[in-house]
Amino acid sequence: MYEGTTIVAVKIDKGVAVAGDGQVTFGNSTIVKHGARKVRRLYEGKVIAGFAGAVADSLTLCEKLEGKLETYQGNLLRAAVELAKEWRTDRVLRRLEALMVAASSDAILLISGTGEVIEPDDGIAAVGSGAAYAQAAAKALVRHGELPPVRIAEEALKIASEICVYTNDNIIVEEL
16 A cells, blocks of 8 residues: 555546645655645656655656656557566566556556556546545546546545545646
């Protein structure tokens, strides 16, 4: 479990949004920061990445993904697969404790250090301690409304922040 972080990504047609809360928790009970930025634009602003886990580990992985995107000319799926392979097999990287969501106008992917690169069927992905709440809220909002992805991601995180003690409502949203 990656306490103190919740990221949700929503893709509808070509519209994509990734939202992250701002809470950073030290240990399992102390909030040390309310306004962290856990969502980043990569590859000339064409990819959005959100991360859950140890901050230094997450930032290292964002830099690695950026490098893979450069190598594969912005092909998110190829870059994610290559990152996951390196993450799983490299002696240093495999010790990193983080999860990522990466999104482009073509796909949303969950990426893990165990080699997982998963594209959700419904265009909704979430990671972090409040992920289940945010994902459930996003699914309900998609099924029963006509909101754009940016509003769905934001509202899903607001709902998660009302339920999960490790998620706050200081939300940063990036959209494509």
